[in-house]
Amino acid sequence: MATASAAPVVVKNPNVGRAYGAFAAGWLVPGAGYLFEKRWVRGLLVFASVAVLFVCGLAMGGKVYSPNAGDILDILGFLGDLGAAGLYLLSRIAGWGQLPVQITVADYGTKFIVVAGLLNFIAAVDAHDIALGKKR
């Protein structure tokens, strides 16, 4: 991802396969894309942030969206949830987040889970850009 604070680093022969590997790893496990690039602190912070948001969302009674072709907001919610693929699959297998949302805090929890997925998407793309040399 392009940054405002520093000029991009130019790498003559970026390893495209490694960059996509970093993206895939980061998508499946939050922060793993940074570990691919040996950015340990960034990886741990991203993992902690995404995992805390996802787990708090579940603990607040948030809903984990199923694959669906119904309401547009449900489809977008599913796509957001899918951003943290590993946590999403884990919660689907364990049956977490399947109860109906009945209180306000549970609605917040649903949003926490979606935002955790979206943040993980951003982090995975960032790891991809670091691997390509577009960012330090």
Place this chain on the structure above:
Amino acid sequence: MMVSHFTAVLIFSVCVSVVFGITQRSEARAMLKYGLYCFSLFVVGTIAASWVMALIKR
């Protein structure tokens, strides 16, 4: 887990600000500054919006 709305805001703001700081800046110091900037905007913005809604309700 029952949390107050403000606690939910704080949890959300911390987590999102950390990821925004890491992904939107390249240097450690700039990441920290941007993360703190995002966190304060989230919290102050929420409090301001809450006051606006409370005033509208009156």
